[in-house]
Amino acid sequence: MVAGTPFRANLLRIPSEILVAVQNGSRAVPESRPTDLSEINSDDIYAKLRNDLAFWEPWVRKALDSLGLAAPGRVRIPGESTNPVLLTDTGLAVKLYGEHWCGPENHASELEAYEVLSGHGLPIPRLVARGELRPGGDGWSWPFLVMETAPGITWREAMAALDRPRRLSLARRFGAVLRRLHEVPLTGTAALRPGSDVFAELLRERRAETVADHREWGYLSPRLLGGVDAFLPDVDTLLAGREPVLVHGDLHGTNLFVDPAGERITGLIDFTDVYAGDPRYSLVQLHLNAFRADLGLLSELLEGAGWEVPGSFAEEMLQFTFLHDFDVLEEVPVDLTGIDDVGALARRLWGV
Incomplete structure (x- = not known):
């Protein structure tokens, strides 16, 4: 995979009260775990975090809230994936694209595919919305897509x-x-x-x-x-x-x-x-x-x-x-x- 450029300082942090809200018993976020997207500044760090529910859940909740979409009761990771993918109990999936592991290329590819495939009657989950976790910032914007989950x-x-x-x-x-x-x-x-x-x-x-x-x-x-x-x-x-x-x-x-x-x-x-x-x-x-x-x-x-x-x-x-x-x-x-x-x-x- 292709490594991206390092993240810059002064990035937005998730409020601590949101982090506390998504702690799950003994699975509380350890003090050593990054809580800031700027700390994902290498392929190795990204690889360790990409399927980490405790890290991504607050960011997914923030993403849905920024679009005015309903807050889920539960969020889960369905399995290993290159880009973080989280499923909610509201029938939506959120996929995030970092600057590492070909994230920019993956985001562009997915957007192009949805545009080309739209309207052809294939069993493809509907693209509901798109956004950025850090719009207008100096560093990587962390784009994301919100899609309906696939039935079955x-x-x-x-x-x-x-x-x-x-x-x-x-x-x-x-x-x-x-x-x-x-x-x-x-x-x-x-x-x-x-x-x-x-x-x-x-x-x-x-x-x-x-x-x-x-x-x-x-x-x-x-x-x-x-x-x-x-x-x-x-x-x-x-x-x-x-x-x-x-x-x-x-x-x-x-x-x-x-x-x-x-x-x-x-x-x-x-x-x-x-x-x-x-x-x-x-x-x-x-x-x-x-x-x-x-x-x-x-x-x-x-x-x-x-x-x-x-x-x-x-x-x-x-x-x-x-x-x-x-x-x-x-x-x-x-x-x-x-x-x-x-x-x-x-x-x-x-x-x-």
Whole structure:
């Protein structure tokens, strides 16, 4: 992640009475915990605080109050996230963007995505409001977005509870949603404009770094990784002749919401990794994280999306696997270290 510039002095502090009000029994804010946003002046400090409910709850209450929105009774953090996200019992979610860990880029990306996706009937929580914790200040303004929470439960929760037929049904239904997402016109002004080079530049960076990264992650054998550079085409060749579409690059198991009883897709969230790019890229996190490399689920999704599957599909998708921006093999529930050939790995992960 990219580190931002240090915060400046003389920043607004949360009143002590608000801090006291959100203390929860033994979870009172320790004296050593920062209470001022100016104290988040490094990647390390931000990393330690980004999912800390005790720190962020008073700021979220301040954000909602500044917009005249109802004060929640309870606030919670749903799980690990790059940017602080807090859910309220009033049906709203607040997402804050710091100056560290690509916060400025994430904020811009999310705003652009909401503008482009608006009015297309996709199951995307409504953007209610936007604001800044420190408007008009000299340092980072700490922008935030307020959104409705997604109905239903996460894909990950649903997969733990559903039988096989209903899992397959939901995968097929999400295929139809994914097709509609890819059909949204690219009307953005930055990463979501048809001529944007953001996606191609990302792939070029990943091509240069992927072998070293995978050696560090350790999911694949050294012998297999020795053949990856020759296996990967140059990016221009990989993308040649394909019109860009709206790609969501982080469709993991907690960014997708479903109604298991009604077998409906009810929510799609987190638009910090969206591009005008190749639709194949959007399958990588979806299949390897949300589906845990379940080829039956992938087959149903492709069928629901009306996705043409050429004979080279598995090899193409393994190329995008190596070029993806995340550690996408982390959730694959099988040991891949015994596979020494890229063709065998392609068939194991993507052979539908």
